[in-house]
Amino acid sequence: MLAALLYGKEDLRLEQVTDPTVAEGEVVIKVSTATTCGTDLKVWRRGGHAKMLKLPTLFGHEAAGKIVALGRNVTNWKIGDRVVANNSAPCTKCFYCQQQEYSLCPNITWNNGTFAQYLKIPAPIVQQNLLSIPDELPDELAALTEPLACVLHGIARSNVLPGKRVVVLGDGAIGLMFVAVLANQIGAEVLLFGGNEARLQTGQKLEANKTFNYKQIENSAQIVKDLTDGRGADVVIEATGVPSVWEEAIALARPGATVNLFGGCPRDTTITVNTEQLHYSELTVKGVFHNTPEYVKAALSLLASRVIPFELLISDRRPLQELEQVFQAMKERKVVKVAIAP
Numbered sequence: 001m002l003a004a005l006l007y008g009k010e011d012l013r014l015e016q017v018t019d020p021t022v023a024e025g026e027v028v029i030k031v032s033t034a035t036t037c038g039t040d041l042k043v044w045r046r047g048g049h050a051k052m053l054k055l056p057t058l059f060g061h062e063a064a065g066k067i068v069a070l071g072r073n074v075t076n077w078k079i080g081d082r083v084v085a086n087n088s089a090p091c092t093k094c095f096y097c098q099q100q101e102y103s104l105c106p107n108i109t110w111n112n113g114t115f116a117q118y119l120k121i122p123a124p125i126v127q128q129n130l131l132s133i134p135d136e137l138p139d140e141l142a143a144l145t146e147p148l149a150c151v152l153h154g155i156a157r158s159n160v161l162p163g164k165r166v167v168v169l170g171d172g173a174i175g176l177m178f179v180a181v182l183a184n185q186i187g188a189e190v191l192l193f194g195g196n197e198a199r200l201q202t203g204q205k206l207e208a209n210k211t212f213n214y215k216q217i218e219n220s221a222q223i224v225k226d227l228t229d230g231r232g233a234d235v236v237i238e239a240t241g242v243p244s245v246w247e248e249a250i251a252l253a254r255p256g257a258t259v260n261l262f263g264g265c266p267r268d269t270t271i272t273v274n275t276e277q278l279h280y281s282e283l284t285v286k287g288v289f290h291n292t293p294e295y296v297k298a299a300l301s302l303l304a305s306r307v308i309p310f311e312l313l314i315s316d317r318r319p320l321q322e323l324e325q326v327f328q329a330m331k332e333r334k335v336v337k338v339a340i341a342p
Contacts (some may be wrong), residue, residue: 002342003116004323006059009047012324017058017116022071025123027130029065029083033139034114034340035314037062037147038172039264041330042241046266052087058113060340061087062146064139065119074126084142085121086129086149086296087111102292103153115323117342128293134304140317140339141303144310148299149291151177155186156295157288159258160235162187165228167252168208170239170263171199173313173337176206178237178262180308183207188235191227193220196333202312224252231255238262243269250274255281262288313337 003017020028040060043049052061064084067077077083090097090105097105109124121130133142151174160166160182168178171194182188184207192208194200200211210227217223224233232254238246241263250273253259277283291299303310315335318326320342329335 001117002320003113004059004320005056006044006047006053007056010044010327011047012044012059012327014321014323020118020120022069022120023123024072025074025126026071027067027074027077027083027121027126028069029063029085029119029121030068031063031065031114031117031119031342033065033143034060034063034116034320034342035140035143036060036326036330036335036338036340038174039147041327042264044327045331052110053112058116060114060116061112062143063114063119064133064142068118071123077126077130082133082135082139082142084131084133084145084300085111085119085125086146086291086293087114087125088290089122089124089128090292091124092128100292103290115320115340115342117320129296131297131300133300136306137304140314141310142300143339144303144313144337145296145300146291147174148177148181148303148310149295150174151181152295152298152302153291154178154237154260154262154288155181157286158235158237158260159284160186160188163189164234165189165191166235166237167191167193167224167233167249168237168239169193169245169249169252171196171203171211172239174262175237175239176203176313176336177310178239179203179208180206180310181302183209184308185302191224191233199333199336202336205309205312220248221251228254233257236260241265243271246271247273250277250283250285253281253283256283257281258284258286260286260288264289314339317341 090102091107
């Protein structure tokens with residue numbers, strides 16, 4: 001089969017590799033649509049990921065398709081079923097899983113390789129995070145289940161209540177998903193900061209109350225204070241993975257606020273925190289990573305409801321043979337997410 005393999009920094013190659021075969025408990029799907037992701041872009045640019053993969057490796061982690069092979073002892077599934085699989089599953093047995101802190105599981109089963117004609121789904125994912133796609137939901141939207149699950153997990157950890165003023169830093173796909181769910185599902189007042197006018201316009205369509213291009217403003221903290229009676233935001237969600245923006249997120253928070261440092265920064269980077277602000281303002285500053293089976297199911301359900309126009313995030317549709325050009329377009333911020341047809 002034709003598949004994309006990542007070898008290093010911006011070194012993505014399309015190669016013919018052996019079709020996957022199933023072992024006990026596994027399934028193989030024929031990929032109909034694989035969507036690109038900001039995490040994929042970061043991994044491509046950085047040449048790796050601390051947790052999810054080792055080079056060289058099959059690449060991509062968002063996809064929908066149909067089952068074409070079943071391993072022994074796979075029940076409740078049949079050939080031809082339309083499915084979406086999360087890119088991971090927790091072990092369910094370790095200390096963290098017993099605390100229901102599934103995203104912290106040190107034994108997570110990871111799965112990559114969606115930019116390919118076929119994708120093998122490991123048994124733990126089949127058992128926990130393989131879901132049937134509702135008939136009315138297009139594959140390219142079903143493929144958004146994994147990133148949306150991460151966003152739902154992030155919102156659940158952010159102490160957001162209806163009417164609260166929330167700043168979202170970052171106008172990539174994840175930032176825009178945060179805007180959409182916060183505004184449409186939670187009823188928060190959302191201020192979106194980004195650097196791309198087209199994406200900020202998409203944020204407005206997804207019900208952001210106000211949008212700001214950071215390239216055109218001098219003092220984001222003052223803007224936020226002016227819009228929050230001089231206090232600062234109730235909740236700040238950082239969705240860029242840039243250390244300096246992590247510091248900015250903390251600076252935008254009011255006393256008593258929650259700051260969600262959601263965007264993953266490069267390995268071994270650090271930030272500086274004002275200890276006086278952190279202590280005397282009683283800030284809650286937390287990192288939030290990945291998703292859990294609960295939010296994977298909730299994400300697919302939300303996508304299937306069609307109450308939020310997540311199709312606005314699909315900028316283009318391209319064949320697998322143009323994947324390299326797609327990543328260059330993502331690097332230049334010309335597209336948000338692209339649906340890839342193997």
